[in-house]
Amino acid sequence: MTERGHIPESRQREKPRADLQWIGKSMKRVEDPRLLVGKGIYADDINEPEMAHAAVLRSPHAHARIVSIDVSKAQELPGVLCAMTGADAAKVCDPLPTWASPPVLQAVIADDRVRHVGEAVAAVAAVDRYIAEDACDLIEVEYEPLPPVVDPEEALTSTGDAVLHPERGDTNIGLERKLTFGPVEEDFAAADLVIERRIRWPRSGGQPLETVGAVASFDDGAGRFTIQCNTSMYNYCGWMIASTLRVAPHKLNIVPTLAGGSFGSKMFVHKVPVLAAVLARAVGRPVKFMEDRIDNTTSCDNHASDRVYYAKLALKRDGTLLSLKTRIIDDYGAYLQFGVGQHGNALSQCVGPYRINSVEVDLAAVLTNKCQQGAYRGFGSEVANFVIERLVDAAADELGIDRIALRRQNFIQPDQFPYLIPTGNMYDSGNYQAVLDETLKLADLEGWRAKQAEARKEGRYIGIGVATCQERSVFSATEFWMWNLEPGVEWTSSPDGVSVKIDPTGKAFVTLHSPFWGNSPETVAAQVLAEQLTIDPADIEITYSDTDQGLNSTGPGGSRFTVMVTGAIVGAAGKIREKLLRIAAHLMEADVRDLTLQDGAVHVKGVLDMKMSIAELADKAHYYRLSMPEDLDLTSGLDATYVYDHPVTTLPDPDERHMGIFYPIMGHSCHIPVVEVDVETGQVHFLHYAAVHDCGTMVNPMTLEGHIRGGTVNGIGTALFEEFSYDEAGQLTTALWTDYLIPTIKESPADIVVGHVETPSPFTEYGVKGGGEGGRMGGPPAIAAAIEDALKPLGVTIDSLPLPPSKLRALIRDAQARAA
Amino acid sequence: MAGVSVTFTVNGREVTATVDPRTLLVHFLREHLKLTGTHIGCDTSQCGACTVHLDGRPAKSCALLAVQLEGAEVTTIEGVAGPDGMHPMQAAFKEHHGLQCGFCTPGMVMMGIDIANRHEAPDEATIRRELEGNLCRCTGYHNIVASIAAGASSMRG
Ligand code: FES
Ligand code: FES
Numbered sequence: 001m002t003e004r005g006h007i008p009e010s011r012q013r014e015k016p017r018a019d020l021q022w023i024g025k026s027m028k029r030v031e032d033p034r035l036l037v038g039k040g041i042y043a044d045d046i047n048e049p050e051m052a053h054a055a056v057l058r059s060p061h062a063h064a065r066i067v068s069i070d071v072s073k074a075q076e077l078p079g080v081l082c083a084m085t086g087a088d089a090a091k092v093c094d095p096l097p098t099w100a101s102p103p104v105l106q107a108v109i110a111d112d113r114v115r116h117v118g119e120a121v122a123a124v125a126a127v128d129r130y131i132a133e134d135a136c137d138l139i140e141v142e143y144e145p146l147p148p149v150v151d152p153e154e155a156l157t158s159t160g161d162a163v164l165h166p167e168r169g170d171t172n173i174g175l176e177r178k179l180t181f182g183p184v185e186e187d188f189a190a191a192d193l194v195i196e197r198r199i200r201w202p203r204s205g206g207q208p209l210e211t212v213g214a215v216a217s218f219d220d221g222a223g224r225f226t227i228q229c230n231t232s233m234y235n236y237c238g239w240m241i242a243s244t245l246r247v248a249p250h251k252l253n254i255v256p257t258l259a260g261g262s263f264g265s266k267m268f269v270h271k272v273p274v275l276a277a278v279l280a281r282a283v284g285r286p287v288k289f290m291e292d293r294i295d296n297t298t299s300c301d302n303h304a305s306d307r308v309y310y311a312k313l314a315l316k317r318d319g320t321l322l323s324l325k326t327r328i329i330d331d332y333g334a335y336l337q338f339g340v341g342q343h344g345n346a347l348s349q350c351v352g353p354y355r356i357n358s359v360e361v362d363l364a365a366v367l368t369n370k371c372q373q374g375a376y377r378g379f380g381s382e383v384a385n386f387v388i389e390r391l392v393d394a395a396a397d398e399l400g401i402d403r404i405a406l407r408r409q410n411f412i413q414p415d416q417f418p419y420l421i422p423t424g425n426m427y428d429s430g431n432y433q434a435v436l437d438e439t440l441k442l443a444d445l446e447g448w449r450a451k452q453a454e455a456r457k458e459g460r461y462i463g464i465g466v467a468t469c470q471e472r473s474v475f476s477a478t479e480f481w482m483w484n485l486e487p488g489v490e491w492t493s494s495p496d497g498v499s500v501k502i503d504p505t506g507k508a509f510v511t512l513h514s515p516f517w518g519n520s521p522e523t524v525a526a527q528v529l530a531e532q533l534t535i536d537p538a539d540i541e542i543t544y545s546d547t548d549q550g551l552n553s554t555g556p557g558g559s560r561f562t563v564m565v566t567g568a569i570v571g572a573a574g575k576i577r578e579k580l581l582r583i584a585a586h587l588m589e590a591d592v593r594d595l596t597l598q599d600g601a602v603h604v605k606g607v608l609d610m611k612m613s614i615a616e617l618a619d620k621a622h623y624y625r626l627s628m629p630e631d632l633d634l635t636s637g638l639d640a641t642y643v644y645d646h647p648v649t650t651l652p653d654p655d656e657r658h659m660g661i662f663y664p665i666m667g668h669s670c671h672i673p674v675v676e677v678d679v680e681t682g683q684v685h686f687l688h689y690a691a692v693h694d695c696g697t698m699v700n701p702m703t704l705e706g707h708i709r710g711g712t713v714n715g716i717g718t719a720l721f722e723e724f725s726y727d728e729a730g731q732l733t734t735a736l737w738t739d740y741l742i743p744t745i746k747e748s749p750a751d752i753v754v755g756h757v758e759t760p761s762p763f764t765e766y767g768v769k770g771g772g773e774g775g776r777m778g779g780p781p782a783i784a785a786a787i788e789d790a791l792k793p794l795g796v797t798i799d800s801l802p803l804p805p806s807k808l809r810a811l812i813r814d815a816q817a818r819a820a
Numbered sequence: 821m822a823g824v825s826v827t828f829t830v831n832g833r834e835v836t837a838t839v840d841p842r843t844l845l846v847h848f849l850r851e852h853l854k855l856t857g858t859h860i861g862c863d864t865s866q867c868g869a870c871t872v873h874l875d876g877r878p879a880k881s882c883a884l885l886a887v888q889l890e891g892a893e894v895t896t897i898e899g900v901a902g903p904d905g906m907h908p909m910q911a912a913f914k915e916h917h918g919l920q921c922g923f924c925t926p927g928m929v930m931m932g933i934d935i936a937n938r939h940e941a942p943d944e945a946t947i948r949r950e951l952e953g954n955l956c957r958c959t960g961y962h963n964i965v966a967s968i969a970a971g972a973s974s975m976r977g
Binding site: 028029031032033035036037038039040041042044045047128129130206207208209210258259260261262263292293294517518519520702703705706709710711712713714736737738742744745746748750751752775 | 910955
């Protein structure tokens with residue numbers, strides 16, 4: 001036990017090995033065939049008999065009192081089944097689930113006050129969506145506008161009518177806390193140099209191609225809801241939706257559908273299923289509510305971190321990094337669904353891959369008249385990556401040390417793992433030098449430096465950026481609650497379960513208890529089970545449970561899934577293997593210790609032809625009870641369930657000296673983009689892009705590379721184009737994809753050269769680490785560095801994103817004016 | 821609203837229906853014919869998830885009214901596989917990991933088939949130029965380009 005906490009023993013059962021048959025192979029995906037022929041069932045593809053369709057009337061005001069609302073004309077429109085106001089909804093349901101404590105109350109339909117453009121004001125269920133939309137147009141609402149709060153720093157001092165939730169006090173600060181880890185003041189006093197920056201990270205969002213949707217029905221005989229929905233976490237905390245709907249948890253079944261992408265935005269959706277459910281109960285028919293794109297951009301859980309950092313990095317003149325201090329103002333929008341879990345997340349890796357002795361974070365989470373924050377690929381920790389990388393670049397420039405050399409000098413060394421950082425989180429393993437070396441090789445740095453010098457002579461601006469970023473994986477629930485001011489939801493479990501059975505013919509069935517949301521859950525499960533039982537993945541069938549059947553499972557998010565489902569399958573397969581061996585020992589009259597499972601059969605070691613296939617043993621296990629040993633526990637059949645707990649977490653320190661281990665399975669990446677900036681137009685072109693990730697043992701290199709490339713393009717969007725931008729009146733000016741610019745193929749590099757280093761985790765099964773958040777963790781700081789490098793002759797510094805042509809032109813103009 | 825009668829062919833089958841004139845083709849396909857493989861991503865003709873073939877050319881079905889289709893021939897993602905299974909373009913997407921969530925995929929496959937129909941051996945630059953109207957949020961496009969190149973080559977046989 002130290003100031004930073006303690007490191008528990010590893011519970012790893014399966015060591016990484018060289019002779020694996022399926023793990024590590026680029027197996028083609030199990031999910032693909034049905035998706036390719038148009039037979040995948042996403043939320044909007046569900047049709048129930050008599051199903052009605054919902055549409056939502058949304059607030060045109062950023063902040064207003066609802067003086068009156070009249071739905072009578074809408075009610076009268078033929079085809080309309082129900083028009084519901086916030087007051088109507090409040091009679092039948094409670095506020096939406098939240099992790100913030102004290103909570104920020106949020107209603108499924110706003111009642112007396114609207115707090116952002118796009119907030120639901122009324123909902124209609126009708127026989128089709130067209131009529132439902134028509135009916136929304138007939139609803140008359142009188143608003144009394146209130147002052148809109150748009151600027152996060154101004155929100156710090158709001159009072160009176162500008163306060164969004166007066167019941168929480170006369171302030172728009174949702175939560176404010178300062179946490180100090182280690183001797184920050186001493187380290188700053190010992191510093192030769194302090195780098196100070198104001199850094200602005202923009203509000204962007206996952207924006208998957210599919211919006212959020214639900215089909216709800218209510219069986220009034222059984223008093224029971226069924227909600228089919230593209231949400232995750234339904235087997236973890238789906239019951240919270242039941243509480244909102246005022247039914248007992250067993251009176252709600254949540255059935256997952258395929259999700260057409262999430263990137264965090266569907267981690268735990270609450271507004272859409274609750275809305276569909278209250279309407280379904282009101283009209284006595286199934287109701288589908290599928291967000292359209294404006295529903296989604298203005299009012300989903302889709303907006304991500306929107307932060308202002310006042311950051312200070314203390315260091316010695318020789319380049320030794322000492323301490324990091326940040327004042328953060330984070331614009332949470334109108335509500336706090338996940339509390340400030342995004343900041344717990346950021347503290348998992350806020351010192352990057354560097355030895356930094358102490359950290360101070362002073363956070364103000366402000367409430368403004370914008371859509372609430374949720375999760376997006378990184379969940380706040382990608383912002384920490386951006387901040388530390390920008391500071392390290394600035395420090396190197398200030399000291400006149402090469403940016404790469406300064407990184408190397410401060411890297412945590414391979415022999416220092418497992419390593420506790422000042423916040424208490426553990427980095428389980430890593431080899432940052434190796435990742436950097438591999439990327440430098442792929443990037444041809446020397447070659448590009450030469451080309452850069454040539455180009456500069458011709459008046460062209462080429463730049464090379466290097467970012468070395470952490471890629472934390474496998475969150476623990478503590479990240480959500482440990483910032484809360486008052487005790488709220490204080491869970492410490494975040495497991496994932498599977499059910500496995502072998503049928504009498506030897507075929508395997510896996511039930512997953514978390515959904516498909518664009519990742520490759522079936523492929524991963526098939527590869528790991530095939531490895532464990534030495535069977536062919538083609539003999540494995542995979543399905544998803546609903547909450548009725550579900551085991552405790554947190555679901556994908558925070559790059560958890562591959563690690564967690566691998567652990568769960570190892571657990572379940574272990575039970576099945578044990579039973580197979582026991583039965584085989586009995587039937588072949590052998591000692592269990594002499595048996596081995598290989599090629600889908602149990603063999604007696606060293607005796608040729610003494611073997612029984614899994615199919616033969618499954619047949620015996622199912623139908624020949626009287627041939628089995630006398631043992632009450634040896635029931636007929638071959639099945640097992642296993643709930644795999646997070647491989648390594650510890651509790652936060654009660655005195656807040658550290659936050660415990662909560663995000664320890666630490667991947668790492670290095671990104672090196674080469675860009676050319678057209679200084680006349682402000683356009684950025686990618687000339688080359690190299691990215692190397694270390695996600696421990698790779699289960700499937702093909703799908704991992706997919707995450708790296710796709711995530712990198714998400715990162716390009718964040719760095720260059722994407723912003724949910726609100727004007728002074730609180731209008732969202734980028735609500736459509738005409739203005740919210742997700743990268744098209746033209747903005748995406750033709751080739752992102754991907755490489756791998758594998759430093760297995762000593763804590764997870766086979767040493768797997770998560771890589772789901774992919775390139776978005778490393779792209780933005782690397783791209784910012786590359787652009788800054790390109791514009792170095794002009795003296796441009798990059799402290800904020802995004803950098804669309806207009807913004808880059810402004811920076812270039814300013815720099816030129818300063819020089820003149 | 822008075823319905824309008826319209827007759828056209830979908831995946832080789834003649835369809836006659838009376839539709840509200842404002843019904844979008846994509847809704848007609850999805851809601852009336854239950855051909856839910858054609859997806860809706862944006863509602864504003866940005867994303868191409870709703871791409872079908874209309875008289876042999878790709879079209880964004882969210883930007884057409886069903887009543888405009890009188891006499892037309894429409895092919896959706898459900899109509900491209902042969903009796904022996906996947907269309908070569910679909911198989912190429914599987915082989916080259918051209919999809920993750922699969923939501924853009926029907927549109928991408930329909931575009932891919934069209935590109936292959938119009939270009940003898942489409943090179944990367946051609947494929948990239950042709951895919952400007954189709955968004956994918958998952959893949960970064962790299963593997964989609966590779967899938968279409970491979971699919972086009974196996975379509976040529
Ligand atoms: S839904 Fe038709 S282009 Fe997006
Ligand atoms: S595969 Fe998900 S949008 Fe393309």
